[in-house]
Amino acid sequence: MHITQLNRECLLHLFSFLDKNSRKNLAETCHKLLEVFQDPLLWSLLHFHSPVELKKDNFFLGPALKYLSICWYSERVKVCNIEDWMKKSFQKDFCNRHENTVSDFLLDVCNRCPNLLSLTLSGCGHVTDDCILQVLKNCPNLKSLKLENCVRITDHTLEAVTLHGASLRTLHVDFCRNITQAGLERVRQKCPSVMLRAERSANMIPDSKPEKKLEKASRKLVQL
Numbered sequence: 001m002h003i004t005q006l007n008r009e010c011l012l013h014l015f016s017f018l019d020k021n022s023r024k025n026l027a028e029t030c031h032k033l034l035e036v037f038q039d040p041l042l043w044s045l046l047h048f049h050s051p052v053e054l055k056k057d058n059f060f061l062g063p064a065l066k067y068l069s070i071c072w073y074s075e076r077v078k079v080c081n082i083e084d085w086m087k088k089s090f091q092k093d094f095c096n097r098h099e100n101t102v103s104d105f106l107l108d109v110c111n112r113c114p115n116l117l118s119l120t121l122s123g124c125g126h127v128t129d130d131c132i133l134q135v136l137k138n139c140p141n142l143k144s145l146k147l148e149n150c151v152r153i154t155d156h157t158l159e160a161v162t163l164h165g166a167s168l169r170t171l172h173v174d175f176c177r178n179i180t181q182a183g184l185e186r187v188r189q190k191c192p193s194v195m196l197r198a199e200r201s202a203n204m205i206p207d208s209k210p211e212k213k214l215e216k217a218s219r220k221l222v223q224l
Contacts, residue, residue, distance in 0.1 A: 004032050011036045024058035040064040047071070051101040051124075065113040070102060072123035103131045110138035118144040125149070129156035136164040146172040155183030162190040174199040 006014070015023055015036055027037030036042065040062030048054055048070045102124045109116065116139040121127055127150050136142065145161070145168060147153055153176045161171060171187065171194050173179050179201040187196055 004030060008036065008039075012039060012042055015042055020056075020058040049073075054101055054105045061108060061112040063113060063115055065109070066115060066117045068109065068113075068116060068118065069120035070105075070122070070124055071120065100126070102127050106131050106135055110134050114139060114141075116142055118142070118146075120144075120146040120148075121150055122146075122148040123150075125151050128152050129154055129160065132157045133160040133164070136160050136168075140164075141167050143167055144170040146170070147174070147176055148172065149175045151177055154178040155180055155186075158183040158187050161187055161194070165191065165194070168194055170195045172197045172199075173201050176201045 003011075003014075011033070015026070018026065023037055023042070027034045038060055040060065041064050043060045043062055044064050045067040046059055046065060046069070050072050051070075054070070102121070103126060106127070116135075119135060119139075119142060127147075129152070132145075132147075132153065133156075136145075142165070145165070147157075150173075153173065155178075158173070158179065161168060165171070168191070171191075173184075174197065176198070179198060181202040184196065184198050184202055187194065
């Protein structure tokens with residue numbers, strides 16, 4: 001019996017055991033398997049290990065997507081986490097190559113995946129408050145938002161949660177250095193049903209402009 005003789009349900013079950021690359025390779029063998037690859041029901045969960053993977057065509061975004069995670073655990077993440085004014089030219093060039101990759105992908109998710117339930121981002125140093133705001137607005141069923149080591153996330157994201165996160169039940173903002181204690185307290189007051197975790201975030205040194213840093217350094221010298 002040839003694989004193409006299986007019914008749609010069996011083929012979807014078979015594809016569900018394969019990773020993204022294997023699914024794509026199998027889909028390229030015939031039109032019937034390509035149709036299975038493009039079935040939104042196959043893509044309820046997506047996990048990516050780096051921004052580069054977001055540019056591949058080995059997956060399909062659709063209304064069936066419920067669980068999405070982009071977790072970048074690499075030494076290169078440290079480069080993205082450096083404040084822009086402190087970056088050297090080669091570091092800026094590196095960041096410029098993928099600065100909008102994750103944000104553009106998430107905006108695509110906003111347009112295609114309104115039923116998203118869970119979003120996890122780790123090491124995504126270029127994701128901004130506005131991007132998370134759009135996700136909250138366009139994915140009203142979102143129940144879990146976990147952000148880790150996302151340095152551009154600020155209290156504006158926390159404010160967006162209080163305004164547009166009606167379905168949210170879990171919020172993590174771990175190692176997000178521009179989150180403040182005041183912002184966290186606001187979420188606790190306005191969204192008491194949300195399980196909030198902010199490991200190290202409010203205790204980290206936030207970003208500041210170069211002139212402010214110089215001003216602080218000057219004050220210390222005067223005191224000495």
